[in-house]
Structure formats: structure tokens, C-alpha cells
Amino acid sequence: MKKLLSMFSSFFKIGAFTFGGGYAMIPLIQAEVVENKKWIEKDEFLDILVIAQSFPGALAVNTSIFIGYKIGGAVGAILALLGTVLPSFFIILLVASFFMQFRTNYYVDLVFKGIGAAVPMLVLIAVVSLSKSVDKNYTNLLIVIITVVCITIIDIHPVLVIVASGLYGYIFFRKKVK
Structure with missing residues (x-):
């Protein structure tokens, strides 16, 4: 149970502090589950990523479900899913309730421009990191x-x-196969 709660916490943290969608989350998920927690190997992560991209839905959500299932079965899959989507759900609720009155604010606009500029670099980092696992x-x-x-x-x-x-x-x- 401790491992499942740790997994939920990890995915919640990733979901809460990543902007830009699934591709921007991939390097953070990889760092957490492969390098920090060592729950899966890098090759397994690459396989999960390929499978997750093949299914309909958000890449980060699919990836978290597969990783959660590998770690803790059906309960692990549900906890990983909730950890990934709950932060976005709460942030969207909060932003939606205040966004219209602040969207035209000069400083808020600058913050969104900064976030928008960082997202392609996060995607590029994911591509470079994953390309290291592919045979050249x-x-x-x-x-x-x-x-x-x-x-x-x-x-x-x-x-x-x-x-x-x-x-x-x-x-x-x-x-x-023989």
C-alpha cells in the first residue's frame, strides 16, 4: 500500500507541475519512475510509451495507467490515473472560475507566453531522451x-x-520462436 501511495503522490506531483500536455510530462515521468524510484527499467518505459501512444487518449494518462498497472495491478492503474488527472482537473476548475477577469492582464499574459515558450523544449527533451534507447x-x-x-x-x-x-x-x- 505504501508503494501505491508513493506512486499516486509521484504522479500527482508530475500532474500538478507540468504544463503543455502529455509530451511535456514524459521526461518527468521517466525521471521519476525510471531514475528516481527505479520502479521500471528504461527499456520497459520505452515499451510502455510506444503502447500508450498506440491507444486513444492522452499520452501521459495512458502512460501512467500502464505504469500503475505494472506496479500495482488494477488499483495501481486507477491511482496512477487519478494522480495524473486530478491536479489538472482542480487547476482547470480554479482557472476557469477566475480566468476571464485576468486574461487581459498584462502580467498574466506574460506568464502564459513564458510557459508556452518552455513547452516545446520539454517535448524536445523527451525526444532526445527516448532516442537514446533506439538502436542507431x-x-x-x-x-x-x-x-x-x-x-x-x-x-x-x-x-x-x-x-x-x-x-x-x-x-x-x-x-x-523455436
Whole structure:
């Protein structure tokens, strides 16, 4: 039970102090569950992240559910979910009740501009950190290039690219089971 409460507390802290959505939360989740608490290995975290991206819903929420389930089963999944979403829920309630009267305030606007500038860097940190776990070879480089071209230039929906990449991995990277 102590581990579950610690997990809830960790996800609550991450949810309370991260702005910018799921991708901005990933480096914080990784630091907490892989490096600080050592609940899972980095390879497991990368696998969970890939699975979480494949499911509908917010990336950080899906990731927290999978990690919570790995640590504490169904109860762990629920506590991790609540830890992740409750801070945002309470902050949104608070902000919604006061936002309209302060949105035109010059200083509030500056705060939001500062937060908005930091979010892309948090996403970049997540990309760099996760890329360290990927094998550096021509096949993976080609997959990255094709993915970027498909999504940004050809405008193929990311879900289709994820499904196609998953099928490619299943067909070409699977190991023969004896």
C-alpha cells in the first residue's frame, strides 16, 4: 500500500507541475519512475510509451495507467490515473472560475507566453531522451525519415503511420520462436 501511495503522490506531483500536455510530462515521468524510484527499467518505459501512444487518449494518462498497472495491478492503474488527472482537473476548475477577469492582464499574459515558450523544449527533451534507447542503424533512420515525410509533407494521419510502423516491426523485426 505504501508503494501505491508513493506512486499516486509521484504522479500527482508530475500532474500538478507540468504544463503543455502529455509530451511535456514524459521526461518527468521517466525521471521519476525510471531514475528516481527505479520502479521500471528504461527499456520497459520505452515499451510502455510506444503502447500508450498506440491507444486513444492522452499520452501521459495512458502512460501512467500502464505504469500503475505494472506496479500495482488494477488499483495501481486507477491511482496512477487519478494522480495524473486530478491536479489538472482542480487547476482547470480554479482557472476557469477566475480566468476571464485576468486574461487581459498584462502580467498574466506574460506568464502564459513564458510557459508556452518552455513547452516545446520539454517535448524536445523527451525526444532526445527516448532516442537514446533506439538502436542507431540505417533501418531505424529510414523509418524516422519516412515517418516525418508521411506526417509532415504527405499529410498522412499519425494513427495510420503508427499502425503501419507496428505492422512493419511485427513482420520484419520479429524473432523466430523455436
